[in-house]
Amino acid sequence: MNAVVELKDVHKSFGSNAVLKGVSFSIPKGQVTAIIGRSGSGKSTALRCINRLEVIDSGTIHVCGHAVHSPDIDLRPLRMDVGIVFQSYNLFPHLTVEENVTLAPVAVKKKSAAQAREIAERTLRQVGLADKARAYPEQLSGGQQQRVAIARSLAMEPQVMLFDEVTSALDPQLTGEVLRVIEALAEGGMTMVLVTHEMEFAARVADTIIFMHQGKVWETGPGTMLRDPQTPELREFLAHGL
Amino acid sequence: MISGGLNLHHVYFLLIGAGWTICLSLIAFVGGGIGGGIVALCRISPLRAVRWLAIGYIQLIQGTPLLVVLFLCYFGLSIMGLSLPGLVAAGLAMVVYVSAYLGEIWRGCIESVARTQWEAAECLALSRTQRMRLVILPQAVRIATPPTVGFMVQIVKNTSLASIVGFVELVRAGQLINNSIFQPFLVYVLIAVIYFAMCYPLSVWSRKLEARMQFGARPVIEV
Numbered sequence: 001m002n003a004v005v006e007l008k009d010v011h012k013s014f015g016s017n018a019v020l021k022g023v024s025f026s027i028p029k030g031q032v033t034a035i036i037g038r039s040g041s042g043k044s045t046a047l048r049c050i051n052r053l054e055v056i057d058s059g060t061i062h063v064c065g066h067a068v069h070s071p072d073i074d075l076r077p078l079r080m081d082v083g084i085v086f087q088s089y090n091l092f093p094h095l096t097v098e099e100n101v102t103l104a105p106v107a108v109k110k111k112s113a114a115q116a117r118e119i120a121e122r123t124l125r126q127v128g129l130a131d132k133a134r135a136y137p138e139q140l141s142g143g144q145q146q147r148v149a150i151a152r153s154l155a156m157e158p159q160v161m162l163f164d165e166v167t168s169a170l171d172p173q174l175t176g177e178v179l180r181v182i183e184a185l186a187e188g189g190m191t192m193v194l195v196t197h198e199m200e201f202a203a204r205v206a207d208t209i210i211f212m213h214q215g216k217v218w219e220t221g222p223g224t225m226l227r228d229p230q231t232p233e234l235r236e237f238l239a240h241g242l
Numbered sequence: 243m244i245s246g247g248l249n250l251h252h253v254y255f256l257l258i259g260a261g262w263t264i265c266l267s268l269i270a271f272v273g274g275g276i277g278g279g280i281v282a283l284c285r286i287s288p289l290r291a292v293r294w295l296a297i298g299y300i301q302l303i304q305g306t307p308l309l310v311v312l313f314l315c316y317f318g319l320s321i322m323g324l325s326l327p328g329l330v331a332a333g334l335a336m337v338v339y340v341s342a343y344l345g346e347i348w349r350g351c352i353e354s355v356a357r358t359q360w361e362a363a364e365c366l367a368l369s370r371t372q373r374m375r376l377v378i379l380p381q382a383v384r385i386a387t388p389p390t391v392g393f394m395v396q397i398v399k400n401t402s403l404a405s406i407v408g409f410v411e412l413v414r415a416g417q418l419i420n421n422s423i424f425q426p427f428l429v430y431v432l433i434a435v436i437y438f439a440m441c442y443p444l445s446v447w448s449r450k451l452e453a454r455m456q457f458g459a460r461p462v463i464e465v
Contacts, residue, residue, distance in 0.1 A: 051365060079367035090362035094380045103376060104366035156366060 003062075004029050004160050004191045005050055010059035010069075012045055019045045020056070021215035027160070027193055027208075032186045034202035035195045037212035038237060043195045046212065047162050050193065051082040064159045080108065083153035084162040087169055089145040091137040097124065097148050098133040101155045109156070123151035127181050143174030147181055154185075161185070163194040179205075199226060199238070211237070248428060252419045259415025260436050262329070266401040266411055269333040271394060274340025281345025286352060288370075296345065303342035309403050311335045316407040328409030332401070340397055347393060351386035352378060391448040395441045402437075412436060 003026040012020040019042045027033045035043040048054045049061060052068050052075060061068035064081040091100050101123055102116035111119065124130045127147035137145050146166055153161060163182065167175040179201050186192060186205050196202055202209055203223040211219040211234045219225065219234050229235040284296035303311065315338070316331040326334070355378050363373040405414035416433040420426050 053361060053365070075364075076367045076369065079365055082365075084365045086358065086362065088358060090356075090358045092359065092362070092377055092381075094384070104368060107372050107376060108367045108369075152366070 002028050004064055005193065006060075006062045007046070007049070008060045010046070010049060010061060011057045012042075012049060012054060013057055019215055020049070022059070023212075023215070023217055024059075025210055025217055025220065027191065029191055030189045031207040032192045032194065032205055033208045033210060034206035035193065035210045035212060036197070036199065036202060036237075037218075041212040042215040043212045044164055047084075047164050047193060047195050050160075050162055051079060051084055053084075076108070080156060081159040082162060083156060083158035083160070084164065085146070085149050085153055085166050087165040089137070089142070089149045089169075091145055091148055091152070093137050095136075096133065097129065097135050097137070097140070100137070100148060101152045104152070105155050119155050120151075123154045124148075126154060126184070127151045128177070141174060142170050143177045146170065146174075146178045150178075150181055150185075160191040160193065163192065163196070165195050165197065167196070167198060202226070213237070246423065248419070248423060248425060248432075252423070253432075255419060256412065256415050256432060256436065259410055259412040260440070262410060262415075263398065263401050263412040264440065266329065266332055266336060266404060266409070267394075267398045269329075270336030270340050270397050270401065273333065273337035274344055274397070277337055277341025278344025278348055281341050282348035282352060285345060285349040300342045300346050303339060304346070308335065308339050308400055309406065311339055312403055312407060328404065328407055331407060332404035332409045332411075336397070336401065336404075339400070340393075343393060344390065347389050348382070348386055351389070352382040354385055355381045388448050388452040391444055391451060395444045395448075398441050398444070399437060 005027040007026070008024050010020050010023040011018070021042075023042065023046055025033075035046065037043045045054055049056050050063055050068065052073065056069055059069065063078065066078045066081065067073060068078065092103065095103065098117075098120045101120045102111070105111040105119050106113075106116050120133060121130060124133055127150050129144060129147055129151065132140060132144065132148070137148065140148065149166075166182075167178050170178060175198070179198065182192070182194070183201075183205050194202070194206070203226045206223055209221060209223060209225050210217055211225075211229075211231075213231075213233045219229065219231050221230075225234075226238060229238055281296050281299060284292045285300070287293050287296070312332060312335040315335040316326065316328070319326060319331070359377055359381065360373060363377040368376065401411055402413040404411050405417065408414070410418070412433055416429045420429045423429070
């Protein structure tokens with residue numbers, strides 16, 4: 001089995017509100033998968049379940065050999081294999097860009113100061129921010145902060161990266177610079193799952209698109225699926241946007 | 243003290259008292275700071291029993307006048323065979339009292355660090371202790387500094403209660419002087435001025451810290 005991430009019949013409710021109603025999909029190694037759908041369709045929740053930020057009610061989730069659904073899972077090895085980038089960046093405001101990036105490699109992977117500096121240099125260059133190592137997050141634009149967040153995640157050398165609407169808080173110009181970084185990662189063969197509202201980007205970069213609707217996987221296909229929707233729901237979603 | 247007007251000896255005696263007020267404040271602050279840190283961490287512990295213990299302690303102390311805590315430490319413990327000198331009893335009472343309040347203040351500061359910061363740290367595989375030490379506490383300390391310094395002013399003033407168990411701090415010193423020269427207005431005004439001189443710098447410091455708290459105040463680094 002080549003799947004890095006595999007969800008089977010996943011159910012998740014918040015109180016009486018059923019958000020995921022039997023979601024199944026699998027994500028092969030080295031591929032980019034985009035999850036699209038309306039607000040409230042469960043797409044962000046599905047993503048957050050993958051690294052157990054949300055605990056599911058039933059079903060199974062396997063990620064890089066970790067049984068994520070298991071109540072006695074050891075979370076730290078899972079989190080070392082799965083990187084996540086959030087909509088609101090969530091950088092650590094009291095640390096410089098370099099410190100943000102090197103915090104986990106030093107604390108968790110026990111990298112030396114020299115190794116850490118190397119990691120920071122490499123990952124910041126990857127996101128085009130090598131010159132901002134000593135700045136604080138508040139001194140950067142939203143797009144730059146998001147790229148630092150990507151570098152911070154890359155620094156842990158994850159097997160798979162999750163992107164949770166990472167451009168939703170950015171204006172179009174800044175969105176472009178973040179998407180270019182993600183695209184470069186895709187070309188580098190990183191396994192990625194993106195929850196996104198950027199349809200054009202999804203169509204161009206994603207190997208697979210998952211359209212979620214009312215807590216279910218409604219339609220799945222390659223990027224071209226967006227030009228030829230099979231279900232009326234996807235057609236309507238694409239016509240009316242978000 | 244010989245009767246007559248206020249003289250330099252009296253002022254000297256008051257200043258000695260003020261010295262003990264500062265001493266008691268420092269004990270309260272250092273001891274209460276350590277205690278408060280422990281209470282705050284217990285208050286947010288993942289273990290329910292520990293959390294409830296901390297909540298119970300905070301509620302108990304916040305619902306009890308400091309004066310009563312003081313009496314318990316001084317008279318109560320002496321009945322139980324543990325006779326403490328005034329400074330120790332007063333210090334103990336202050337530490338007990340300050341621990342509860344600082345614990346609650348700091349708990350609030352720790353919890354006011356955005357939930358998403360915990361989440362981001364968790365997703366980087368940091369352990370709970372690492373998350374606390376490397377991500378949450380440094381931010382919480384910044385948030386906590388102004389209210390903590392503000393609370394120090396309360397501590398300095400509240401040490402005056404120790405006069406009741408006979409500990410000769412500033413107020414007790416004033417009472418003794420007044421007993422001999424009987425000029426209450428003059429003596430207590432003097433005491434008020436000395437308290438003000440001790441507390442005002444703290445208030446100013448607290449306000450300055452609050453101003454510095456505003457984000458964006460850090461100079462932009464050109465790299």
